Amino acid sequence: MSKGNILVVDDNKSVLSALEILLSPEFDKVHCLSNPNLIISELRKNSYHLVLLDMNFKAGVNTGNEGIFWLQQIKDNHPDISVVLITAYGDVELAVKALKSGATDFILKPWENTKLLATIRSSIQLSMSRAEVNHLKLKEKELKKVINRDEKFIIGSSPELMNVLKIVRKVAKTDTNVLITGENGTGKELIAREIHRLSNRSNEMLVSVDMGAVSESLFESELFGHVKGSFTDARENRAGKFELANKGSLFLDEIGNLSFHLQAKLLAALQNREITRIGSNQTIPIDIRLICATNKNLAELVDEGLFREDLLYRINTIQIEIPPLRERGNDILVLADFFLKKYTYKYDKPLLKLNNQAQEKLLKYQWPGNIRELEHSIEKAVILSENNVLKADDFFLKPVSGNRTDxxxxxxxxxxxxxxxxxxxxxxxxxxxxxxxxxxxxxxxxxxxxxxxxx
Known part of the structure; x- marks a missing residue:
């Protein structure tokens, strides 16, 4: 059997019966319609590669304008689908005109079975190729957004960090789901990228989604994708993050910010290992490695009824806790030196150094914003620096309020x-x-x- 789903549209029921008998043994699916007004709704409900379309539907009317009209409707709503026109000898000139309007080919009544089958097969192959090209274009467009970001590195050699990396190396080669926890700014996304880099999926994409930045109204579109016309602003087909991450890894950052009712939709996709684009009835199988991150206590949220317990079990087969910067000792100075080099180069400054008092100040500070706060503090000091040496006074750190107590x-x-x-x-x-x-x-x-x- 050849692959391909065919929709046949003709008001002559004898023609429909003949075509159904001829085509059904040769193709995956053949569905017949005698009313052209049902074409668009049928194409929305089911997937077709080709429409075999008559050019005249009203008795006594042989202009072919109806066929041209429905051809345009099909191409406007489903541009990937091939349309082959069924025409009488007298309509050949009109059929040639229709080819210029987007028809793939035309066949003459009465047809030759062998020629008809050959025309349909080539038209279906064209439809499949066109759909594949458009899918690759969509994927490439989304991948460019994902790839186009600054390269970042895991820096440090403290025992606390080494212990985390040891766990990372153990779990990376498996496909088990990982939950990364820790305070804001500790580098949870970097750990996710390291897990992906060391995994068997490293040749595929790691796709990141900031769940805290995705509005509830766009959640399904962002993660599952949509088809053109499925809602007001859906001007083109769009692949969701699950599709983009297929065969690779999907990183859901700030998973604790996801509202309770949206958690159910995420859980269903993870359990069924398939998604459906908004506006489509076609399920799409997914094969991803899931990595999540949060700065919240999810077990506590479960107790408060704010996070689904079954979703928590699904995402945290392995949990990796990232230590805060204040617990990483001399890694503070190693990171500070790295950021110094980065920003002296960026702002075309001479290579700066930290004096002893500045180093001591950085080591004693608690860094509530962790690595992100350290990087910001270094950048600010570099921008405002007037000498080759940065002193303690060059760093404007948040004061610790209240009396200090042991x-x-x-x-x-x-x-x-x-x-x-x-x-x-x-x-x-x-x-x-x-x-x-x-x-x-x-x-x-x-x-x-x-x-x-x-x-």
């Missing part, structure tokens, strides 16, 4: 209360921002405020 003398609960107060002071009137800074949900922060009597 943490060993504080009970855990008292330290927690101080952290909550500090976050609220830094974000006056903005509980959401304070909760984000603490790495907890807003509801959890309200509970702690109530617990500690913070109004």
């Amino acid at each position: 943490s060993d003398s504080l009970k855990l609960e008292e330290m927690e209360k101080r952290l909550v107060i500090l976050a609220l002071e830094k974000n006056p009137g903005n509980v959401s921002a304070a909760a984000e800074q603490l790495g907890i949900t807003r509801q959890t922060l309200y509970n702690k405020m109530k617990k500690f009597g913070i109004g």
